[in-house]
Amino acid sequence: MLVIRRDLVDAMVAHARRDHPDEACGIIAGPEGSDRPERFVAMDNAERSPTFYRFDSAEQFRVWREMDRNDEAPVVIYHSHTATEAYPSRTDVSYAGEPEAHYVLVSTRDPEQYELRSYRIVDGVVTEEPVEVVESYMFAHTGADDTPDCP
Amino acid sequence: MAVIVSIPTILRTHTGGQKSVEAAGATLAQVIDDLETNHGGLKQRLVKEGALHRFVNVYVNDEDVRFAGGLEAAVKDGDTVTILPAVAGG
DSSP, X not given: OEEEEHHHHHHHHHHHHHHTTSOOEEEEEEETTTOOOOEEEEEOBTTOOSSOEXXXXXXXXXXXXXXXXXXXXXXXXXXEESSXXXXXXXXXXXXXXXXXXXXXXXXXXXXXXXXXXXXXXXTTEEEEEOEEEESOSTTTTSOOSSXXXXX | OEEEEEOOGGGGGGGTTOSEEXXXXXXXXXXXXXXXXXXXXXXXXXXETTEEOTTEEEEETTEEGGGTTGGGOBOOTTOEEEEEEOOEEO
């Protein structure tokens, strides 16, 4: 299950709309081991293509090094599909190299209504998971967004 | 000649969970061969048919080796080699 704040969902959808009809991509970093997406990072699609995406390797290096310094992990890795449903393609599965990430797909094929779904992709196996959108992490049983959640 | 090699999560099964390991060599190919002697199985995750696998990015310090000679990229004592899974798809 992916528990994610609404402003982060809005940011992914806005990025996907902005780059439509090309695919948009990026990550949401969170504290290592927390499974809690917090810091939104839109990445360049080096392919600038409606059917393919690839992080620019120099930008990826900088962003990954920054996460290392902050003790963060790429909790969410997102990209858009601009003409098909929000389901991982064969290339998405063959490239998926972060077994601990939530792979989020946003489809912008309908200009009125986006579709957003989340998956785990481990050793070539795709497992869809529910997405719970929350206003804040304070009572989402995820920790942080500045504490509460009574034990 | 020792270099530090930073290992991504997906390959840490080959390094007993270690995030970075030491290796030796004057080129990236030699570093990978040296890695293989201590951490069996890593080489085939990185190299395919004599070239770097397209699913991985390898950097010497902060330069992507694809633009620096690939497996023949020069490596010096004290350099850092970083391996990252390419993030891509369709």
